[in-house]
Amino acid sequence: MFAPEWIEKTLLANRIVPELRRFDRFGQRVDTVEFHPAWHDILGLAFRHEVHALPWRANRPGSHVARGAAEILFSQLECGVLCPVDITYGIVPMLRKQPDLAKVWEPLMVSTEYDPRPIPHGEKNSITMAFTSTEKQGGSDIRRNTTFATPAGQPGPGNEYLLTGHKWFCSAAGADIIFVVAQTEKGPGCFLVPRWLSDGTRNPISLERLKDKLGNRSNPSTELEFEETHGWLVGEEGRGIPTVMEFMLHTRFGCALIPTGMMRLALTQAIHHTRHRTAFQRRLADQPLMRNVIADLALESEAATTLMMRIARAFDSSTQSEEERAFGRITVAVAKYWVNKRVVPFVHECLETHGGPGYIEESVMPRVYREAPIHGIWEGPGNVISLDIIRAFRKEPLSGDVFFAELDAVRGEDSRLDATVEECRRMVYDEHMPEIRARYLAEKMALAIQAAMLIRHAPHAVSDAFCMTRLGDAGGRTYGTLPASVDMDAIIARAFQG
Structure with missing residues (x-):
């Protein structure tokens, strides 16, 4: 089903695991993850076959069936890359309920031209997504989360907020955008948090450490620290769940x-x-x-x-x-x-x-x-x-x-x-x-x-x-x-x- 060279790439992606790089050679914070090239090759294969976005691109009968069959097949090659793939697949229909944000981000999310470069999204052909809700007290009880978001200006759906807090577990640490659950004045809210801002500067997101997991080792998961990090509200305040x-x-x-x-x-x-x-x-x-x-x-x-x-x-x-x-x-x-x-x-x-x-x-x-x-x-x-x-x-x-x-x-x-x-x-x-x-x-x-x-x-x-x-x-x-x-x-x- 898969050519031997692809099987070899999965072995490499799992044996030579991702590494956290917090600083560059000048001592400046970069907070990036370095992967073996095999990871990017495999994720690019998933993008080319539209495993991340087929129903949102095709918009025709049977597209979810075709995408489901493709994911069953792809998981027989490598499961780690399917974390950012599935998160992207899940965020698109949710984001469409916030049309102003969807207009900005969806074209890059559904692109089949996988782009691994850690650069501002305005210069990229595509982006990948991560998700975090889990904090130290546990992940399922979202109402107890302490990461807090305050409006940077006018509050409300689609508007900018500043997030401060610690997330104990974030999937897909190398992603370009992080989907974050944080508290607002009215209760839990959901935010899109880009790694880069529109002016080309880095959004203040600190990658504290990569998780040493039982499995899923090709896919880096991380702890995050937000300190007045810029995010954009998806939906209403208090309607995060x-x-x-x-x-x-x-x-x-x-x-x-x-x-x-x-x-x-x-x-x-x-x-x-x-x-x-x-x-x-x-x-x-x-x-x-x-x-x-x-x-x-x-x-x-x-x-x-x-x-x-x-x-x-x-x-x-x-x-x-x-x-x-x-x-x-x-x-x-x-x-x-x-x-x-x-x-x-x-x-x-x-x-x-x-x-x-x-x-x-x-x-x-x-x-x-x-x-x-x-x-x-x-x-x-x-x-x-x-x-x-x-x-x-x-x-x-x-x-x-x-x-x-x-x-x-x-x-x-x-x-x-x-x-x-x-x-x-x-x-x-x-x-x-x-x-x-x-x-x-x-x-x-x-x-x-x-x-x-x-x-x-x-x-x-x-x-x-x-x-x-x-x-x-x-x-x-x-x-x-x-x-x-x-x-x-x-x-x-x-x-x-x-």
Whole structure:
């Protein structure tokens, strides 16, 4: 799928990690990040293929589906660059609600001519974006943030403010623009903070240190210090949380697409290895228990992929259909929750099929394994997401109507799915359902919608195996516990051609 030279570039971008350069040779503050050239090459590849902006550039049916498929494919090459890519993708629709700012920034944001130069934006062909809301006390409770913004002149949407405070975590430290959540007199607000000002001088943004992360090492994350830093308000003062949620609708989509791609990468590596590794005079792929493991993993990967493509279709239709908009909003949260709960054990199981070689750094598997947990944390960890699902149902009743309409379209096709749907329906419409059940509901909803998608779009061998093991009691709690009646050969052949 990717030429060997691109795979080599990903190895370089992750082995020779970014470095913070705070001062130049004259002792002047520059606060820049230096990357291996491979990082810029890979990010440029993503820009050329419009992974950051296809729906905003194309404006035609199917553009979100095409972009979703592209991100699943690209995440099988390198995930780190997809952080600034997804943030750019998420900021564009939010920024369009502030037309004066969109007029200035959107052309540079959606450009396919990636420009890595750390120079004023007026001299660049394109810009990249970062996001920060997290402070030392935690990231989810935005109302407790202490970074404060005061008007530089007339307050209000689109106007200039001065920000002061400390951000404990900012993604994509090398970006040209930082999307910042800060307090105003009326509550949280959202601001676009450029690295350079219109007169060509640097905006006072101090990069304090780069984070030493478990994974995602090619992408530098940083701590920031603002001291009367210039930013421009997006939306109303005090309406920062709704503004952030509009942004997160799209970035959460990416946080489910990327682990879906990682599943596919890990599965492909496992299948390839087991077809070329021999033990006890037989290929691993020919041994019944290994076939069970691979088939079970293939079910999980196909279920994730099929669900993500359905959500992408809802995003495509959201401007014409209120029902599809509501379906996309609720289901992207369900997918973000569930796919990230599954990807870590999934990648571990794929690594285990390799035996010892899978644990060695020359293999891609250790990097994928380190990368696997991050998207479950970004843009809301499991508790935040599952509680958001409950709040969405209660705040927007249409969400429940459209979600269950999608499930009811396959009513009667599988009794196990029917029972799961009714259990979800009772929970969703129970006004007294305790929050402590939020994760259970999110899990059941994810399994139900995945099963419904497979029934509609996959062969019976796939959908029936999924329903009997994920909704029934025929499977176990780990991968590789499919019952003997499952057509494992058909499932594996569908997952890997060749």
